[in-house]
Amino acid sequence: xxxxxxxxxxxxxxxxxxxxxxxxxxxxxxxxxxxxxxxxxxxxxxxxxxxxxxxxxxxxxxxxxxxxxxxxxxxxxxxxxxxxxxxxxxxxxxxxxxxxxxxxxxxxxxxxxxxxxxxxxxxxxxxxxxxxx
Amino acid sequence: xxxxxxxxxxxxxxxxxxxxxxxxxxxxxxxxxxxxxxxxxxxxxxxxxxxxxxxxxxxxxxxxxxxxxxxxxxxxxxxxxxxxxxxxxxxxxxxxxxxxxxxxxxxxxxxxxxxxxxxxxxxxxxxxxxxxx
Numbered sequence: 001x002x003x004x005x006x007x008x009x010x011x012x013x014x015x016x017x018x019x020x021x022x023x024x025x026x027x028x029x030x031x032x033x034x035x036x037x038x039x040x041x042x043x044x045x046x047x048x049x050x051x052x053x054x055x056x057x058x059x060x061x062x063x064x065x066x067x068x069x070x071x072x073x074x075x076x077x078x079x080x081x082x083x084x085x086x087x088x089x090x091x092x093x094x095x096x097x098x099x100x101x102x103x104x105x106x107x108x109x110x111x112x113x114x115x116x117x118x119x120x121x122x123x124x125x126x127x128x129x130x131x132x133x
Numbered sequence: 134x135x136x137x138x139x140x141x142x143x144x145x146x147x148x149x150x151x152x153x154x155x156x157x158x159x160x161x162x163x164x165x166x167x168x169x170x171x172x173x174x175x176x177x178x179x180x181x182x183x184x185x186x187x188x189x190x191x192x193x194x195x196x197x198x199x200x201x202x203x204x205x206x207x208x209x210x211x212x213x214x215x216x217x218x219x220x221x222x223x224x225x226x227x228x229x230x231x232x233x234x235x236x237x238x239x240x241x242x243x244x245x246x247x248x249x250x251x252x253x254x255x256x257x258x259x260x261x262x263x264x265x266x
Contacts, residue, residue: 023207
């Protein structure tokens with residue numbers, strides 16, 4: 001196998017990769033320290049949303065707060081893949097009539113739509129060159 | 134398909150699931166806000182380590198600081214899977230002789246071993262019941 005190389009991707013390439021992705025990992029500063037959980041995201045253009053329950057501690061903790069959202073696709077066997085990091089501010093909307101394409105996987109009311117407003121998007125591609133390593 | 138259910142897992146089950154996992158997502162509070170990046174982890178019993186370059190900003194930012202590490206295996210098609218969240222404190226060891234089984238995927242010197250000392254480990258299993266939803 002060739003040599004592994006890490007290549008920074010531009011914003012356009014990052015958006016292209018995360019378009020259509022269903023799962024991202026949301027990180028924020030909880031009162032008792034950093035935390036990170038998977039969420040079912042919808043990416044539409046440069047807008048990222050997910051839905052949650054109004055009673056969840058996540059809702060209260062991330063509303064109007066800085067967050068980071070990570071999306072990746074990694075092949076552990078070949079040790080290749082990509083990861084994208086969106087950093088910005090989350091805002092929770094309690095409008096029951098809000099339309100979002102982020103469909104929750106679980107049953108139960110999830111009337112809150114959280115929108116991540118990106119401040120930056122960066123990404124890295126981990127590939128293998130065709131020269132022997 | 135049946136109904137999707139979310140089940141909390143106990144610590145023993147969480148450790149069993151992340152044993153042998155190669156990739157986790159590390160979240161921490163960077164000076165400019167929350168951030169989260171994939172790292173190549175080694176899980177040995179209840180010890181989690183990864184290696185990094187001494188010059189990386191990650192090294193300086195996470196040393197002796199609170200972190201969260203998320204590991205998951207999610208099937209987007211069936212919408213099933215599990216996620217485990219380890220929260221604790223990271224400490225960077227610059228001992229060039231330190232032995233770790235966390236093998237970096239990239240070439241280049243990575244003399245720093247970062248150990249995550251767990252304060253808590255929690256996890257959720259998302260499955261499908263066999264009753265129609």
